[in-house]
Amino acid sequence: MTLPDTLPTDFDAPSLLQLARDVLDTEAEAIRQLAPRLGQSFVDACRLLLACHGRVVVLGMGKSGHIGSKIAATLASTGTPAFFVHPGEASHGDLGMITAQDVVLAMSNSGETSEILLILPIIRRLGVGLIAITGAPDSTLAAEADVHLDASVAREACPLGLAPTASTTATLALGDALAVALLQTRGFSREDFSRSHPGGKLGRRLLLHVGDVMVKGERMPTVSQDASVTQALLEITAKGLGMTAVVDAEGRAVGIFTDGDLRRVLEKTEQIRTLPITDVMTRGGVRIQSTVLAAEAAQLMQHSRINALLVEDADGRLVGALNMHTLLAAGVI
Structure with missing residues (x-):
């Protein structure tokens, strides 16, 4: 809709603003x-x-x-x-x-x-x-x-x-x-409040946990710590999260490799295809447990200025991953 071209003769914008x-x-x-x-x-x-x-x-x-x-x-x-x-x-x-x-x-x-x-x-x-x-x-x-x-x-x-x-x-x-x-x-409490607001964005923020929205199973991007950067890039492209977890032989995360890591490596060298992933990944990475509220995951990412999180269970085993897009799609943010 466009604003009208003609206005009442007594239309006075400064006076309207002052009245408001x-x-x-x-x-x-x-x-x-x-x-x-x-x-x-x-x-x-x-x-x-x-x-x-x-x-x-x-x-x-x-x-x-x-x-x-x-x-x-x-x-x-x-x-x-x-x-x-x-x-x-x-x-x-x-x-x-x-x-x-x-x-x-x-x-x-x-x-x-x-x-x-x-x-x-x-x-x-x-x-x-x-x-x-x-x-x-x-x-x-x-x-x-x-x-x-x-x-x-x-x-x-x-x-x-x-x-x-x-x-x-x-x-x-x-x-x-x-x-x-x-x-x-x-x-x-927050839990009491959430039971009264199961619908809409507010309900999703209060009821959804990380485990409810994370990517898991075959959809979760992972490569072994023996992988090359090329293999990591293929996994990132295939899974579409903009990152991949790097895991050891027992399936525990030892690091994370993201689009941001790739850009930082390319600033130093273009010869990256055969580099071991362990040379360029972010060791450790920020982790969160699956039982935490999804809204808290969003706050953690914003505070840490990152776009992706690895999700662990209470024993420290990798069980999933998520990024800002995952939370956005779930209506958490």
């Missing part, structure tokens, strides 16, 4: 103002959520509802079972989703959202804990809640002061603060 910067500054300030207000109420909210034997039921209307949906998803993915319920639907049957074992997290900037206030008596009758996030500490919802978290902002980022902008950003940040505090307190 003002929006970001306003929303950043709204978040900064939350920190000093955190106190016992935040601790009480965490205690109530940690003691919950059911699930966290998140309520919110309009823009608060969109933010609430995201907060519920963040809680659920970090060890606190949660789901979002639309307050309008709740009064038409969805209240049956809330049980006495749950905790309700209700958010409303005004604290007077009619759809939430309508179902408050039923929530209280169930005896569930109620946490409210509002921008109005003196509101009805704040007064009815067991715990109130103040997410008020000095002003919205919207020039009209109407569209929820800074207020929704502050609420989202406060929800993230709750989720992370609970995650840390529960001792939620």
Whole structure:
């Protein structure tokens, strides 16, 4: 798609950029103002959520509802079972989703959202804990809640002061603060996180190990330490990894020969075909075990500034090899 040739007569790029910067500054300030207000109420909210034997039921209307949906998803993915319920639907049957074992997290900037206030008596009758996030500490919802978290902002980022902008950003940040505090307190680990994210790139980074993605068996490039450079080059070309392991009679790696090694040798001499591979290989080479996360292999290669790794088992036996392309194809990077 090409940019339009004609623009409104009042189109002013510098003014647009300044407005955008003002929006970001306003929303950043709204978040900064939350920190000093955190106190016992935040601790009480965490205690109530940690003691919950059911699930966290998140309520919110309009823009608060969109933010609430995201907060519920963040809680659920970090060890606190949660789901979002639309307050309008709740009064038409969805209240049956809330049980006495749950905790309700209700958010409303005004604290007077009619759809939430309508179902408050039923929530209280169930005896569930109620946490409210509002921008109005003196509101009805704040007064009815067991715990109130103040997410008020000095002003919205919207020039009209109407569209929820800074207020929704502050609420989202406060929800993230709750989720992370609970995650840390529960001792939620990388392994726990991976079980909640089996799909997509994130899941692959957390679930795949080197042994899952490495090249092995007949596809793994290897030559004996008695081989010549010519034989090594044929093996590199045949296997397509840009490298070959050099192994001893017992199949243990004694070194690695890569495209980079070849370039360095050619800088010194062009008469390389009959050279023994042991004269030009990189002795040892960087190794990794097959049980390590594939994402850690990528970090190791980046840190060591190399493009290939030899993979060993716990006894030091060569079991595979991988390079950046292998990780890329597996969706790890």
